[in-house]
Amino acid sequence: MRAKGLPLKFSLAIIVGLFIITCGLERLFASPSPADLTELGLEELMNISVYGASKYEQKLLDAPSSVTIINKNEIKKYGYRTLADILRSVRGFFVTNDRNYMYLGVRGFNRPGDLNTRFLLLVDGHRLNDGIYDQAYIGMDFPVDIDLIDRVEIIRGPGSSLYGSNAFFAVINVITRSGGEVKGLELSGNAGSFNTYKGRVSYGNKWEHGPELLVSGSYYNSDGPTLYFREFDNPNTHNGIARNCDYEQVYNAFSKLSFHDFTLTGVYHSREKGIPTGAYGTVFGDPRNRTIDGWAYVDLKYEHTFADTWQVLARLSYDHVPYDGYFVYNVDHATRPSTIISNRDVGRSDWWSAELQVSKQFFDRHKVTFGAEYRDYFRLDQQNFNVRPFESFLDDKREAKVLAYYLQDEFTILKNLRLNAGLRYDHYDTFGGSLNPRVALIYNPIKTGALKLIYGQAFRAPNVYERFYHDGGVTTKPSPDLRPEKIYTYEVVWEQYFAKHYRVVASGYYYQIRDLITQQLDPADGLIFFRNADQVEAKGVEFELGGKWANGFEGRISYALQEAKNTGTGGRLSNSPTHLPKLNVIIPLVRDKLFTGLEVLYQSPRKTLNNKNVGDAVIANLTMFSRNVIKGVELSGSIYNLFNQRYRDPGAAEHLDVGLVRIFQDGITFRVKLTYSY
Amino acid sequence: MLFLPSFFFRWRLGKFIVTLMAVWLFVFLQAALPASGQPVSPGQVKAAFIYNFAKFVEWPPGTFTDQRAAITLCILKDEPLAAAVMALQGKEVQGRKIVVKQGLSIEEMKRCQIFFASASQKPGLIEIMRVLRAYPILTVTDEVDDFAKLGVIINLTRQEDKVRFAICNDNAGTCGLKISSQLLKLAILASR
Numbered sequence: 001m002r003a004k005g006l007p008l009k010f011s012l013a014i015i016v017g018l019f020i021i022t023c024g025l026e027r028l029f030a031s032p033s034p035a036d037l038t039e040l041g042l043e044e045l046m047n048i049s050v051y052g053a054s055k056y057e058q059k060l061l062d063a064p065s066s067v068t069i070i071n072k073n074e075i076k077k078y079g080y081r082t083l084a085d086i087l088r089s090v091r092g093f094f095v096t097n098d099r100n101y102m103y104l105g106v107r108g109f110n111r112p113g114d115l116n117t118r119f120l121l122l123v124d125g126h127r128l129n130d131g132i133y134d135q136a137y138i139g140m141d142f143p144v145d146i147d148l149i150d151r152v153e154i155i156r157g158p159g160s161s162l163y164g165s166n167a168f169f170a171v172i173n174v175i176t177r178s179g180g181e182v183k184g185l186e187l188s189g190n191a192g193s194f195n196t197y198k199g200r201v202s203y204g205n206k207w208e209h210g211p212e213l214l215v216s217g218s219y220y221n222s223d224g225p226t227l228y229f230r231e232f233d234n235p236n237t238h239n240g241i242a243r244n245c246d247y248e249q250v251y252n253a254f255s256k257l258s259f260h261d262f263t264l265t266g267v268y269h270s271r272e273k274g275i276p277t278g279a280y281g282t283v284f285g286d287p288r289n290r291t292i293d294g295w296a297y298v299d300l301k302y303e304h305t306f307a308d309t310w311q312v313l314a315r316l317s318y319d320h321v322p323y324d325g326y327f328v329y330n331v332d333h334a335t336r337p338s339t340i341i342s343n344r345d346v347g348r349s350d351w352w353s354a355e356l357q358v359s360k361q362f363f364d365r366h367k368v369t370f371g372a373e374y375r376d377y378f379r380l381d382q383q384n385f386n387v388r389p390f391e392s393f394l395d396d397k398r399e400a401k402v403l404a405y406y407l408q409d410e411f412t413i414l415k416n417l418r419l420n421a422g423l424r425y426d427h428y429d430t431f432g433g434s435l436n437p438r439v440a441l442i443y444n445p446i447k448t449g450a451l452k453l454i455y456g457q458a459f460r461a462p463n464v465y466e467r468f469y470h471d472g473g474v475t476t477k478p479s480p481d482l483r484p485e486k487i488y489t490y491e492v493v494w495e496q497y498f499a500k501h502y503r504v505v506a507s508g509y510y511y512q513i514r515d516l517i518t519q520q521l522d523p524a525d526g527l528i529f530f531r532n533a534d535q536v537e538a539k540g541v542e543f544e545l546g547g548k549w550a551n552g553f554e555g556r557i558s559y560a561l562q563e564a565k566n567t568g569t570g571g572r573l574s575n576s577p578t579h580l581p582k583l584n585v586i587i588p589l590v591r592d593k594l595f596t597g598l599e600v601l602y603q604s605p606r607k608t609l610n611n612k613n614v615g616d617a618v619i620a621n622l623t624m625f626s627r628n629v630i631k632g633v634e635l636s637g638s639i640y641n642l643f644n645q646r647y648r649d650p651g652a653a654e655h656l657d658v659g660l661v662r663i664f665q666d667g668i669t670f671r672v673k674l675t676y677s678y
Numbered sequence: 679m680l681f682l683p684s685f686f687f688r689w690r691l692g693k694f695i696v697t698l699m700a701v702w703l704f705v706f707l708q709a710a711l712p713a714s715g716q717p718v719s720p721g722q723v724k725a726a727f728i729y730n731f732a733k734f735v736e737w738p739p740g741t742f743t744d745q746r747a748a749i750t751l752c753i754l755k756d757e758p759l760a761a762a763v764m765a766l767q768g769k770e771v772q773g774r775k776i777v778v779k780q781g782l783s784i785e786e787m788k789r790c791q792i793f794f795a796s797a798s799q800k801p802g803l804i805e806i807m808r809v810l811r812a813y814p815i816l817t818v819t820d821e822v823d824d825f826a827k828l829g830v831i832i833n834l835t836r837q838e839d840k841v842r843f844a845i846c847n848d849n850a851g852t853c854g855l856k857i858s859s860q861l862l863k864l865a866i867l868a869s870r
Contacts, residue, residue: 037726038769042864045730046840048723180866181837209848209869260869305824 061450064420064440071151077597079623079638083138091558096649102139108564108576112652113519118168130321131349131377134463143269143295150177158458161422161438179214180206192671196222212258220250238285245276261304270294279654292324311359323347342387350379367410393472416444434459449496466530479530488512503546511538538564552588579604597623608650617647634675644668721762732771734861738854748777752790755781797821844868
């Protein structure tokens with residue numbers, strides 16, 4: 001069944017060809033820059049590209065963790081479609097797709113059945129892990145349109161000392177573009193394989209002495225491929241063919257209004273996705289099996305600096321997260337043919353949250369930050385029922401309140417030695433408190449380098465889905481006695497800028513996890529449930545070399561070697577690749593006008609839940625991006641999975657349950673995208 | 679054992695490594711080859727911006743002693759972009775020559791017409807601006823996010839790989855400078 005990728009010779013030929021084109025075009029089209037720039041007018045100056053370490057990168061050396069930033073420039077030039085595309089290109093991260101949701105992995109962890117609960121996802125500092133499932137959406141279900149992202153900051157390591165629950169392995173902060181930067185109307189449309197279309201309209205502006213505004217709306221629709229599953233290849237289940245089952249439809253609205261120190265953000269998002277895998281024992285090949293995930297939030301932020309030294313941040317927000325699952329089951333009868341029954345799965349979470357953070361600089365040597373956060377989950381409803389005849393299996397209503405305090409000090413001990421220490425206490429009305437410290441010592445032997453020694457703890461509270469969800473004993477049962485899981489981490493990071501163009505990062509870490517909440521299949525009754533089952537140990541090293549040149553070349557090469565083991569059984573974790581080498585390059589073909597972005601990502605074999613294997617994969621994505629050939633027009637064409645690698649991801653318990661061990665991923669696909677701004 | 683030598687002979691990984699090495703080699707070669715257009719350093723571009731700003735600013739009457747008096751541009755002692763700014767020495771704008779002076783005291787800087795500082799000068803900048811904001815000086819900073827609060831008039835900033843500038847017209851008004859609408863039209867407008 002596995003189709004081979006392109007022969008090695010062919011891929012080499014492509015690259016050699018690319019190189020020749022690059023050299024040729026660069027010399028043909030590059031316009032010589034004038035010796036004296038003062039001869040240029042302002043508008044011409046504004047069109048000149050400059051390169052070098054950006055202001056964000058310089059701050060990276062000071063961060064008490066290893067941080068990667070992907071900006072909107074890279075998003076365009078690499079042809080990223082989703083947050084998952086961005087994250088999978090980053091050192092040490094990998095993404096699993098079960099064709100319903102995307103799951104993020106790092107440092108050897110990507111537990112099948114986990115809904116990205118061990119990553120904290122933020123949009124402009126607003127928490128985007130929901131109230132019932134703790135789920136962080138990273139695919140097309142991510143509530144903000146990818147074209148509105150200014151940059152994504154990926155902060156590795158535990159962040160509970162600042163952010164509380166979910167900041168277990170990493171914090172991902174998505175920063176949106178500003179209205180002043182969009183400045184005018186922006187229209188964008190793209191089309192891709194499997195009848196995929198997307199359109200977006202955005203408007204941004206910043207008025208003198210006045211407000212700054214960004215409003216945007218987009219619509220996405222994809223028919224999805226027709227899929228073949230060997231596991232369902234029999235006449236009763238459409239011979240394994242799922243047609244019209246992998247569709248996806250997304251509505252998206254975003255608005256951000258800033259006035260003086262206030263920023264008001266409003267987001268509405270809804271995504272409908274077909275489930276083609278027959279997961280949970282649903283009728284295979286029935287397009288009615290689907291989930292609809294939504295998110296709406298309003299966030300009011302106030303930021304002010306008093307008397308040059310007191311910085312205050314206050315935030316008040318309201319989130320509403322609806323989830324609807326539609327599942328179709330076969331019911332067998334003894335005397336007549338089987339009938340079909342419609343099952344509905346519903347989640348509704350609503351919460352208010354408030355946060356206050358105050359920072360002050362003391363005696364030039366201490367920067368102290370104190371904060372308090374309160375979240376009131378006043379509605380956490382889960383339901384599961386059959387539609388006709390109506391039969392309710394689950395009607396669970398919960399509430400939860402979280403109050404937390406945190407304190408952090410950045411202490412400049414010597415000019416080149418700093419201590420960053422933080423502590424946060426979270427109190428849950430359901431199970432009490434969790435105290436999480438982090439201490440980082442940052443030493444700069446030279447101005448352009450930093451050695452960081454980091455110790456940190458983090459926790460994740462079990463969510464109401466894990467504790468109380470069940471569907472009346474059809475496939476799942478509740479697990480009310482779960483306790484928080486906890487991680488203890490030790491990490492050494494070395495970061496260095498050198499020879500003007502290069503940045504090198506090396507890190508080594510050791511993680512210990514106690515009471516990891518794990519989805520399991522109870523052999524006694526065949527039901528899925530959660531348990532504080534595992535004690536896990538992970539260790540690994542990561543290496544990255546990045547470069548950026550004046551003529552527009554940039555790239556990074558990274559490698560992560562990781563080993564995550566269950567200390568109880570001694571076995572390696574499932575869905576945990578040992579090797580993750582990655583290559584990303586942007587090559588300018590015509591200065592400032594035409595670029596090609598190439599990424600080649602490798603993941604080594606992984607174990608599935610039942611100790612089988614999924615093979616390794618080389619995923620190469622190639623994008624040609626042009627801008628300002630016609631003023632205001634950006635045009636790009638992308639080929640994803642260039643080698644047409646037929647690779648698979650391990651399924652979770654709901655797939656294993658129906659005999660589906662591995663889930664096929666897309667082969668080669670295409671996309672063209674056009675953006676016009678004026 | 680974490681490293682398995684046989685692993686590296688696997689077909690897919692082999693392909694990955696070869697691709698990777700090939701691409702990386704080419705990138706390094708490319709970077710090493712002299713490009714036809716000279717790379718432009720951010721400092722040069724920023725200095726050219728400062729020069730252009732001077733064209734669009736009107737200082738209050740009495741600022742200059744006579745028709746031909748020079749425009750003095752001040753920078754601090756350890757200004758990282760000093761080399762690029764120094765290149766403006768002797769250039770003419772509004773019929774006046776630019777004179778760049780480095781490392782003056784605050785008292786002496788009160789008599790400058792343009793003052794420029796990068797973000798790395800930030801600690802001292804707060805103090806300096808407390809004095810200079812009252813004088814008719816075109817103050818320009820580089821990558822200082824809260825420039826408007828400090829009393830600075832123009833801040834250079836980078837968006838993607840392009841240089842942009844933000845103007846706080848209130849600060850210009852306070853110290854008696856008039857900024858042409860042509861310049862304001864191209865700027866990101868900021869308020870205090």
